[in-house]
Amino acid sequence: MTTPSPAEPDRPDLPLPAPAFPPPDRAAFLLDFDGTLVDIAPTPASVKVEEGLVETLTRIRTLCGGALAIVTGRPIAQIDHFLPHVPTAIAGEHGLTLRRSPDAPTEPMMTTPLPEPWIDRAETLVARFAGCALERKQAGLVLHYRSHPEAGPVFEQEILAWLSGQDRFEIHPSKMAWEIRLAGVHKGKAVEALMQAPPFRGRIPVFVGDDVTDRDGVEAARAMGGQGYLIPDDFPTAHAFRAFLAGYGEQS
Structure with missing residues (x-):
């Protein structure tokens, strides 16, 4: 049995070799929410969306022709609350549900009620x-x-x-x-499902997460010839990743 991750310690945003993301006309971003786009909070409801994040994500969505998705353990409705009208697609509850575009119906990937x-x-x-x-x-x-x-x-x-x-x-x-x-629900399957349809199909998937539950997403993206990263292995902190993301495409 894998033991749970301990509380994330305070650590400086130490420099790590910056990854080379694909150019905007080739990239598809599939990003975790908690611990990646927002810092972990004492409760799920108390997370804060950092100033400038919505603008960064909106810019990236435009640069990448709409190929921006959130792949999260949260229900889709919670992402709509924290990032209204921002991602093109959302995979909720680790891929249990999927919404491919803002106007599309939510697809139940798997359904069985909890006892x-x-x-x-x-x-x-x-x-x-x-x-x-x-x-x-x-x-x-x-x-x-x-x-x-x-x-x-x-x-x-x-x-x-x-x-x-x-x-x-x-x-x-x-x-x-x-x-x-x-059983069988994980973010890797969500990444695979999202990459099957426009605007993601034919692009290079870039998945970024921070937790053990994100490893399946990392592996799926890499298996499709894309890129997968984990915080703190590839970015020292979530804040460091967001700062790097904010500069994406500025030199393109």
Whole structure:
């Protein structure tokens, strides 16, 4: 079992070799949200969109002929809230749902309801630790324990007990959180699905994320002849990545 990522330590934006993104007429950007486009916050609702980010993303979307997507663990509606009218496409809940354009219907990639008893158990479990949070999703849930790191092993043990004897749902570690989601759902499949249709088709995928859940997206982008990057392996911090992104295409 993979252990959850610890809280991200304070670290300076140390210089790393800057990647060479494809030119705008060839690139398709598929970007994670939390920990990449915004800094991790104590709760999902308390994240802040950095000043200038919307303008940067809008400019990149225009430069790349619309080939800008957000690939996130959040539901699509939350990205619409934080980045209204910005990305062309959004893959929500790690690819459980997909919206290929702002006016397109949301496609359910996979659907199976979460057993109601698990939701009741999750609510009871989170209530034991003040400040921990339960995040509900269409076909899953996340237990956040950033305010109580000691709750992490307790959450893991309880969830593993719920999942015993079935294979429809899986437990996944995230940054100071444990997530239950449908088996076989991951960001790599979301990247592959997005790249099948315009304005992404025929372009070079560039995926950037920060968490263990983003590794599938990195691998998918690279397998298609594109580029995949992780923070802090390739950019020291999310802020450093956003600063680099802000300068993309200015010399083109």
